[in-house]
Amino acid sequence: MKLEKVTSPHLHGRSDTGHVMRLVILATLPGLVALTWFFGWGVFINLLWAWIVALGFETLVVKIRKRPLGYYINDYSALVTATLLGLALPPLAPWWLTVVGVGFAIVIAKHLYGGLGSNPFNPAAVGYVVLLISFPAEMSSWVPARGIEAAVTPGFIDSLSSIFPVFGNLLGQPNVDIITQATPLDLFKQKQGLTTAEIWQPGSAFGHFAGVGWEWVNLGFLVGGIFLLQRRIIYWHIPVSMLGTLLLMSLIFWGGSGSESNGSPMFHLFSGATMLCAFFIATDPVTAATSTRGRLMYGAGIGLIIYVIRVWGNYPDAVAFAVLLMNFCAPLIDQYVQPRTYGHSQGQNKGHKQNKSKNSTSDQSDDS
Amino acid sequence: MSRKLFSFPGGIHPPENKLQSLSIPIQAVPLPSKLILPLQQHIGAPAKTIISAGESVKKGQCLAEAQGFVSAAVHAPTSGTVVEIADHEIPHASGLTGLCIILQPDQKDQWIERQGIADIRNIEPTELVNIIRQSGIAGMGGAGFPTSVKLSPPADANIKTLIINAVECEPYITSDDVLMRERAAGVIQGVLILTHILQNQQSLVAIEDNKPDAIAAMQEALAQLNEPHNIEIVVIPTRYPSGGEKQLIQNLTGIEVPAGKPPLHVGIVVQNTATTYAIHRAIEHGEPLISRIVTLTGNALKQPGNYEALLGTPIEHLLEQAQLDQHQLSRLIMGGPMMGFALESANAPVVKTTNCLLAANREEYPEPEPANPCIRCGACAEVCPASLLPQQLFWFSMGGELDKAEQYNLADCIECGACSYVCPSHIPLVQYYRATKGELAKRNADLKQSDHARDRFEFRELRLAQEKAAKDAKRKARADASAKAQAAKKAAAELEAKNNPEGSGQSEGKGDSAASDSDIVKAALARVEAKKKAQAEAAASQTATNESTSQPETQDRS
Structure with missing residues (x-):
């Protein structure tokens, strides 16, 4: 009789990293549908292309690192990175933009730091920032959302040809003319002394309370986020503190509807990548703070930085910057928010008080 | 309620x-052919056998009694014969053996006299x-x-x-x-x-x-x-x-x-x-x-x-x-x-x-899955009944950062396994904590031992230094005394020479022998005086050094 020698606990719950990651991807579906509806098939094509590129790079690096491939691919983390980056790219981003962004995210931001779990920075955010700084023109040319006057939402073939010109050549449509426009956040920032009412014209890029289309996209990601919360894949602390801080900041610095307006709270909550960030990017546990209080501080920091850069900074949106800056702070936050352990009084167990254990050992030897 | x-x-x-x-x-369970009774079935000191192999015992008879305050006795579960007292497998996490009383039942199941309190x-x-x-x-x-x-x-x-x-x-x-x-x-x-x-x-x-x-x-x-x-x-x-x-x-x-x-x-x-x-x-x-x-x-x-x-x-x-x-x-x-x-x-x-x-x-408890990397999801911290940060403790355990593990209160982990249960990466967290607790215990024991050794070494150094100082002081006192004696001798000789200026030419005759005799006595008396004085001084300086050496000893005793 050969008996197994395994230490306790012998039971294991059903949770599994691959399962968690698959659910995250699934939860982006409402947002993806909204994006595709308002900005055309390019969004969808980008996403598929990002997946292919991510799997390619993941396979390549895992092979180079001489690790078991199936084990790494099965955690689905590369696909999550690709999904988040793919959703953030402009709908007609040329194919090489995706390759550069996803490649940088997977190879440099993730694997060079040791792979999943060891990366200090959110790979998708790193990829996005690299693209934004290196290729600002490509990164800010969005097609106008469906519903805006004179907006022509590109069809599947047009989108495909414009992302991959090689298909355009094959299909005899070498040059597709696509109208591009700045995003509502950009337009609002560049309103040049106009009042909110003046730019908020029917048929303009502004809809009910935020950008046309963007309202729905953000609502879609909000729905997906609530699904993740309900499945306990993510915890509420980061989204709530991030959105709460953004809400608070935009209330304090709203400035009414005049030409000095910084945008209403609703505008900030439902514009750009706010909801995608709150539920999908900021909640990446690897790069976030870990304790409950730490998560609250981390989320609040992201909300604060997003608002500061959007309103007083140089960029219309700042999700990736905010996430990366707070990634820097996460270890520091973790250091200072150690929860109170059972049977210890508050402040008795600070991990950052380096000399505590040394003192206590010398105390003991004195006592004896 | x-x-x-x-x-x-x-x-x-x-x-x-x-x-x-x-x-x-x-x-109920039918009597087995033998019973194996470990002397240690409890936390504390093992029980001490009070019977020997070959003895017949009755059901309920004490076979081994508690040894020390934290200990528990062992009794015969049925009547029979003690076959031997030997090492036998015991239920132990590491599969160790332990000293056991092996009892062969006689199938009579005969009780000792029992007395209950109504x-x-x-x-x-x-x-x-x-x-x-x-x-x-x-x-x-x-x-x-x-x-x-x-x-x-x-x-x-x-x-x-x-x-x-x-x-x-x-x-x-x-x-x-x-x-x-x-x-x-x-x-x-x-x-x-x-x-x-x-x-x-x-x-x-x-x-x-x-x-x-x-x-x-x-x-x-x-x-x-x-x-x-x-x-x-x-x-x-x-x-x-x-x-x-x-x-x-x-x-x-x-x-x-x-x-x-x-x-x-x-x-x-x-x-x-x-x-x-x-x-x-x-x-x-x-x-x-x-x-x-x-x-x-x-x-x-x-x-x-x-x-x-x-x-x-x-x-x-x-x-x-x-x-x-x-x-x-x-x-x-x-x-x-x-x-x-x-x-x-x-x-x-x-x-x-x-x-x-x-x-x-196998279906009920399949072999443990290979662990994935920790994604710091914090599910473990959510379920920890002691409000620890299991994922941090895991990092510290992996990195051998014992101080950190101690500061994050690893000692308060009750090893309930809730963290491992929920871990999506299937990391055997409790296993890491047990290993690190063991290392910590060992380190702290070593630390205590080295502290003790250092204290002993430092005291020995102090003692040697003091002994040396005492020796030096003694030697110096002796040297001073002899120098003084020398000086006294010299002074006496000079005095003699002064008192007796023509005595330098002793060979010239012994005409004034009475006077010179009295001078010699005087010089001898002066020498004795000088010697006494030097001895007294040396004694005084020695007691002073004795006092200084005895001081740390009294301190130590307190």
């Missing part, structure tokens, strides 16, 4: 799997504690802490609350459940004895709400009690690890036991149900602890259930009663699936802490 319950942080809801072993009542109310508590100690009772919930120690609080301790831990929160285990269903009155009697010993204000019997039959039986037994009592049955929500001693105290009273202190520190004593029942048997029937109820369960058994087994029964024999399918058995766990340990073989015996034997097959 509208007692206000508090709560404890974290916890999980693993599948309970308790029904399998609840279909049949408590079963009315405990006139008996001194210390006498009852003594009987409990003589009966070899140790915590039967799994820890095996000698019960008499817990019942001997210091004189100034004010015990407010007695908690009977009938929670049984581990999956699969039902031994306390059936004990309460079938022998509730005995358990209640045990509580009364404990209350008499501790003189506590309230006695709370805590049961998880997934045991409605046990709750009903206990309430029934309590209702039938026709004497004043302070016992209350408290139903608590099912959530693992609500039966952890610290968690149970927090759940019932809202009090946290300070780290590193026993519950006694906050006026609470916790006893397990089976232990309480054993106390009742020992006091009121005069029966020492020689048997216990063991849950036999798992998919490798065809007849799972609860069996009343004599201590020392080989586990193999017990599993046969539950119709073990040898080919199915892949993992044999003593205790529950969350905190129990895997046995290396079924040759080990049932001991006082064997509440459950889980004979699992």
